[in-house]
Amino acid sequence: MDLGTRKILDRSFTAVGVTSILLMAIALLVVIVPIFSKGAGAIFFKGTIEHRKLQYNEFRKGNPDVLQQQITETDSYRNKAFSIIEAFEAEMEGMEPGEKKKEYTSQYTSVRKILAHLLGPLPGDMEPILLRYQYGATRWEKAEEALHDLMFVTKWDYSDPTKMATQYFVPRADEFAGTALADLFPYMENNLEKMLLPEQTFYWGFITERSLDAHIFGGIWAEIQGTFFLAVGAMLFAFPLGVIAAIYFTEYAKDNFFTSILRSANSTLAGVPSIVFGLFGLAFFINTMKVSESKSVLAGSLTLAIMILPTIIRAAEEAILAVPKTYKEASLGLGSTKWRTIVTVILPAALPGIITGGIISLGRAAGETAPIIFTAAVSVGATIGLGDVFNSPTPALSWNIYNLASEHEAANEIRHVQYGMVLALISIVLLLNLSAILLRARISQKLKG
Template identity: 50%
Template sequence: MRLETRKLLDKSFSGLGLFAILIMSGALLVILAPIFKRGAEALFFEGTVEHRRMLLDKFERGNRAVLEEEIARVKAVRQPIYDILDRFEDEQTHKLNEIIRACEDLGNSEGSFGKRIKRRLNRLERAETFYDRLKIVRDISLRAEKYNGPVADLKHKAKVITELVSQLETQKEPFFQLKEILHELLGPAPGEDLPVLIRKQYGQSRWDRAQVKLHLFFNVETWDYSDPSKMGQLSYTPRVEQFRGTVLEELFPYVEQNQKELLEPRWTFYWGFLTDKSMDAHMFGGIMPEVLGTVYLTLGAIIFSVPIGIIAAIYLTEYTRGGYMVSFLRSCISTLAGVPSIVFGLFGLAFFINTVQVSSSKSVLAGSLTLALLVLPTIIRASEEAIKAVPQTYKSAALSLGAGKWHTVLTVVLPSALPGILTGIVISMGRAAGETAPIIFTAAVSVMGALYNPIEALSHPTYALSWNIFNLSTEHEAVDEIRHVQFGMVMVLVMIVLLLNLTAIIVRARISKKLQT
């Protein structure tokens, strides 16, 4: 090979390595960027008046006087919408009454036909709602169309009635949908009974979600399945088309012009996201219970694993000189580190819950014990490394001063190894906080009654960030509505883990600097 080619290969070889490093860093950025960007939106967003109303109602937060003023203002802007809806209903009733009058006209005709129509018309008195009456009228028109008597005019009249009824009927479903989406956007209409579900008691609390709803307000989603080889194609048609020629036509330009006035979005820093409990399956409120659960589990795991881990490290480094027993122990520890996390979960279920029965069902205690086993190898290894790094001279000096072995370990070795051991502990905490698989069967639940204090929590199941991220993003009934909560949870979890790891990295850097000098 030529020298130039060899040089080129050499350069490209280095380039390949650089490329790999760049890809790795790029992957990290690509993964973290959306998590942090959209996670931040859970805390920092344009909150609408509904958000402030919810905070005042449910968390007693905010200035009541100011808010009431604001609500009155918004109410005034919203009133025309409900007026238009009322006018539309009036218009519909008016149309129906005209049809009924036409029916009565039919009923006045001679013979058994007129009697039959009249009998049906009598039912109208008992009908309560608009749509009940519409149904009866439809019935009449169907009957009238079957008329095959001598008067030709009647048949024509029946046809006209049918047409008018169909018009009213075709607007029924779209009108319901319109009211439904208005409810989702603005909350209950004035005078409406307060719904039971909290999510139905308020309109959109976030401006970004409100914009999605506004888009759905102006447009109707239609799926096109005409091409069987492809998946359904989504397209939007303006909703106003459904109400051409009715009063409702005015509604759309009005809403378009007053979008912001209807909801009064304002930039909000919702710190309560971290300290509030959730409302109505995370439709409102924060993630404090999940954070608390993660903290309980993590601390529990650390409390169980640290003493064992440090003692094991002391034994392995200071009290043994090899041998089969020790290499067996080391093998076991490294094997334990390689056990898949889901197997830890199965073991926790089979041993801690079904065999030892530390609790009757899932509990923080069972979860902590399982997680403790999971992080044990990490703690042992880190502590071993730290103890090994303590210079031999320290130990010799202590021994020469007459200290016993155990005394030396306690007063000289451990204190100087402490930063290294802490690093291991902190990294293990990050691991324990982030793990999901071991706690699925042993500790985590997605619905539970009350929150417990740490002691009570030991024997009760708990929320946990990692589990609830999974639960909310796959099993929640309105996955798309609470994306911000999911992202917020992921961000908080990643932040906890990263902060712990950052602490470890900094401590380690300081240790290595100390060792160098």
């Protein structure tokens, strides 16, 4: 191959490599940027007076005197809306029974439901049992969405059979034209901000507080703690076993059929789908070994440990093999035993690579969902103590993200919680990987002297 052709090929491969890196970076940004922007909305948002009421009543956070002053201020505007409602209800009582009254009753039911979502229970309503109905809109963006639903009725145009139905909006005030309720709609549009008093809020409690009413309100501390318990528990089991297995493979195992079977088994385990580990954990650790009566942190940690064990073994094995053979020869030449050489010479030199593989495996354990579905995770639960890990299940970020996004009855109402959980999980994994890089650099520097 002549020099010109070689240069063209080198430049072509370089261009392809750079382009691939750029495309991967762009794809990563497309995924990460929305997660960070929308996830931050769980902590930074415009909170209403309803949010401040909730925080004081449930967590005793906030200034009660300022809160009472704001409640008094908002009540003066709310009472005007309630008086319009009372006037319309009195007007309906005086109507003759018929289709018109029946139509008003149906339409008015929707209006009251939206108003209750905005302002909380209305006069005449029974005391709600669920917390989600005891307060109005706690976030200003949700209040604006509810106001739009109050002001307009969504309808669909099916007149053109060749096209998909077209969505359009009809002012709801038209349905109540000529009645006392017609005045409610412009009043709510002009005074909603005075009724809810939105303020820019930094809600650190999203990280540190417990969830309320199935994550409609509150924070995600139980999920963060559960993720930590499961991941650290998995490492307590998998890391020492993985390092010992790697030492056996590199320093003691002979090249025979038995060793080949073990290496093949380790490689095969690394490629097994994670849901299989979850089913194995249920069948073996819970149903056979009886490590707990049902789901528990211990069963989940053991399942995750089996899943990440092949990765730790492989990383530790490669780190040990990367240690120069002269280190081992020098130690043995000075009269040291084989085991002492491994402990005092080889393992310290291989420590950066071993720790890196361990922390990367820790990050994987923190982000797995399938292995803990059947062994450890629950959708809703309180924080647990160290003494409860042997017999109690726990919420976890990975499982609750899936559960809130796909199975929660109010999934569309709590998108900020879903994105906040994803942001928390990604942040934890990134911090673990960053700590691996920093720890590896620090240990390498110390070994170099």
